[in-house]
Amino acid sequence: GQNIDQPTEMTATEGAIVQINCTYQTSGFNGLFWYQQHAGEAPTFLSYNVLDGLEEKGRFSSFLSRSKGYSYLLLKELQMKDSASYLCSTGFQKLVFGTGTRLLVSP
Amino acid sequence: DGGITQSPKYLFRKEGQNVTLSCEQNLNHDAMYWYRQDPGQGLRLIYYSQIVNDFQKGDIAEGYSVSREKKESFPLTVTSAQKNPTAFYLCASRRDPSSNQPQHFGDGTRLSIL
Numbered sequence: 375g376q377n378i379d380q381p382t383e384m385t386a387t388e389g390a391i392v393q394i395n396c397t398y399q400t401s402g403f404n405g406l407f408w409y410q411q412h413a414g415e416a417p418t419f420l421s422y423n424v425l426d427g428l429e430e431k432g433r434f435s436s437f438l439s440r441s442k443g444y445s446y447l448l449l450k451e452l453q454m455k456d457s458a459s460y461l462c463s464t465g466f467q468k469l470v471f472g473t474g475t476r477l478l479v480s481p
Numbered sequence: 482d483g484g485i486t487q488s489p490k491y492l493f494r495k496e497g498q499n500v501t502l503s504c505e506q507n508l509n510h511d512a513m514y515w516y517r518q519d520p521g522q523g524l525r526l527i528y529y530s531q532i533v534n535d536f537q538k539g540d541i542a543e544g545y546s547v548s549r550e551k552k553e554s555f556p557l558t559v560t561s562a563q564k565n566p567t568a569f570y571l572c573a574s575r576r577d578p579s580s581n582q583p584q585h586f587g588d589g590t591r592l593s594i595l
Contacts, residue, residue, distance in 0.1 A: 380523075405581045416571060416586035417524070424581055461523060467531055467578040468539065469514065473523035 376400045378472035380462055385478045386452055394447045394460050394475045402466025408436050408447045409461040411474065417461055421447065452479050483508045487572050487587035493595045494559065494566060502557045502590045504572035510585070512578040513555035517541060518569040518589075530555055531578035559592060567593050 378398045386392040398406070405424035409417035423429050423438035423445060435448040447460055459474040485506045494500045504513065512531050516524035526539030530549040544563025549555055555574075559566045569591050573584040 404579060407583050409583075414569075416588050418586075419583035422581065422583060463524075463584075467512070468526065468529060468537070469575075469584065470526055470540065471516070471524040476521070 376465060376468070376470050378462055378464065378470060380460075380472040380475045382473065383476045383478070385480065387480050388452055388454060390452050391448065391450050392452060392477065394449070394477065396445045396447070396462035396472055398443050398445070398462070398464050398472075400465050400470070402468070403440070403464060404466050405464065406436075406438055406445045407463040407469075408434075408445075409463065411459045411461055413458075420460075449477075454479050454481070485572060485574055485585055485587035487570075487590050489590060490588070492590055492592045494592060495595050497561045499558055499560050500566075500592070502559070502570055502572075502592070504555045504557065504587060506553050506555075506574045506585075506587075508574055508576075508585060509552070510574035510576050511552070512575040513549070514573040514575075514584065515539075515545075515547065515555070515557045516571045516573065518571060524571060527557065529578075 380396050408421040411417040421436035428437045433450045438445045457479045459476050461474045462472040488503045514529045515527040525541050528547040530536035546558045571589045572587045575584045576582045
């Protein structure tokens with residue numbers, strides 16, 4: 375079976391750093407994706423990891439440990455516009471999502 | 482511009498009625514997906530298709546049906562057997578089902594019961 379877990383909600387202040395964790399168990403694996411979703415909108419792609427280690431993309435970084443079934447998304451220099459849900463997704467041909475982590479950034 | 486178009490944006494269903502949600506893509510992608518999202522929840526997979534004339538059930542297929550007669554189109558029918566259809570429905574596509582490319586999403590359809 376497939377199971378993806380993320381924290382339900384996190385809060386942080388503007389300018390801070392936040393780490394959103396994701397643990398997964400899947401029957402197939404071809405990489406782990408992170409998406410951002412603002413309320414009422416479609417998800418947009420943020421980051422992808424297929425090998426262990428850290429991938430950096432501006433203010434966003436994502437880390438993967440395949441042996442531990444674990445990933446995190448790191449957001450630096452938080453801005454108010456980063457208030458959104460962050461979705462972790464993986465699988466092989468069948469792509470499934472975690473429940474999403476709602477991040478609230480306060481001034 | 483290439484992309485995924487979902488229509489309608491809002492849809493209302495009467496009791497006992499079947500409704501069909503449209504999803505069209507001009508990205509020449511092989512794989513297409515339907516997800517359901519309930520308020521404050523993540524995306525749950527309804528059906529997916531890796532190639533024309535073939536599709537597989539996702540985790541919550543009961544009460545839904547799909548077809549994939551053309552590469553660019555993957556309509557979803559919400560049947561009267563789906564007793565709680567109110568949700569946000571998202572269609573996605575990907576270049577090929579085994580690739581490491583991310584999914585592209587349409588803007589979604591909000592379905593409500595009258």
